[in-house]
Amino acid sequence: MSSFSIEDFAGNGVLKELLQKLLEDGWDDVPTLKIMSAEDMDAINMTQRQKDALEIRSYLHDRALMQSSINYDKSLEQSLADFKIKDGYIFKGIVAAGPAEPRACGCVQPPPVVDEVAPYAFIEKISVEKLAPEYKIGMERLVNTKAPPMKVLELWQDKPAVLLCIRRPGCIMCRAEAHQLYTKKPIFDALGIKLIAVLHEYIESEVKDFWPRYWGGVILYDRDRQFFKALGGGELLKDKFISGFIFNPRAIANYKRAKAMGIKQNFKGEGEIKGGLFVIGRGKTGIAYQFIERNFGDWAPLAEVIEICRKLQNQQQSQEKSIKISQE
Secondary structure, three states, X not given: OOOOOHHHHHOOOOOHHHHHHHHHOOOOOHHXXXXXXXXXXXXXXXXXXXXXXXXXXXXXXXXXXXXXXXXXXXXXXXXXXXXOOOOOOOOOOOEEEOOOOOEOOOOEOOOOOOOOOOOHHHHOOOEEEEEEOOOOOOOOOOOOOXXXXXXXXXXXXXXXXXXXXXXXXXXXXXXXXXXXXXXXXXXXXXXXXXXXXXXXXXXXXXXXXXXXXXXXOEEEEOXXXXXXXXXXXXXXXXXXXXXXXXXXXXXXXXXXXXXXXXXXXXXXXXXXXXXXXXXXXXXXXXXXXXXXXXXXXXXXXXXXXXXXXHHHHHHHHHHXXXXXXXXX
């Protein structure tokens, strides 16, 4: 499984001596480093051996990823085009979830999920604690001093944000979802979107194993599980291991998808509380998209998430253009 630690990516060969230079020039995370062009390499005077090493490292990293739909040799614009919603695509709506398939030959019914977006007035009042910053070269693995609680409104005050609510950081399916989402960081950067992970339980060893190997973005601790309650319509959405996994073909398929990535797992911590994903607009513009993990290991469709973020970017650009015209 490929790590998002740039030190691990560089290894102990000819790229290692470049780390400080990469940091100084802003090439400080793996997804961004992998889209370096020939001109970018020449600008920092990379030798041919270093260029060859970067190409090999990028290939090996890509090969381990679950979804190989983005070719990092393409331009970023082409990568964005790869995730453009095709004509005729039908959105599930602002609130989305995986299919509600019967389990155990129809003897067990899946838990119901809400069909209305969580109230923004509830979301903006949530308090969280910061466990890890966005990963950069040479950073400490975790926030050294316990950060005071903060209002989440501060997180998307200036930029929209994608919040990935993770059921359990040691879960193989949760790690796979986080990894495949963070792999697309250059796209979200281009769209002006922050990537944030939210945990409902804090076990230090689990956070250390999770960040930055599977997720290199900010990690927050939702002590009161308010984001997770919001996904469940005010109550935590939970499922039992037997009925929710063993008797659920959809969850089994999700597990096999994650296992194919070669991800390690453990069984530490609470694993029955379902997670999901929010896309939240800048300032107080509200929740643009909400995905609920109906089945263990369900992922928000990446094309939908990117399309929603693209629309937020277009709205913001239109607003800024209108303001500029009115001031002229």
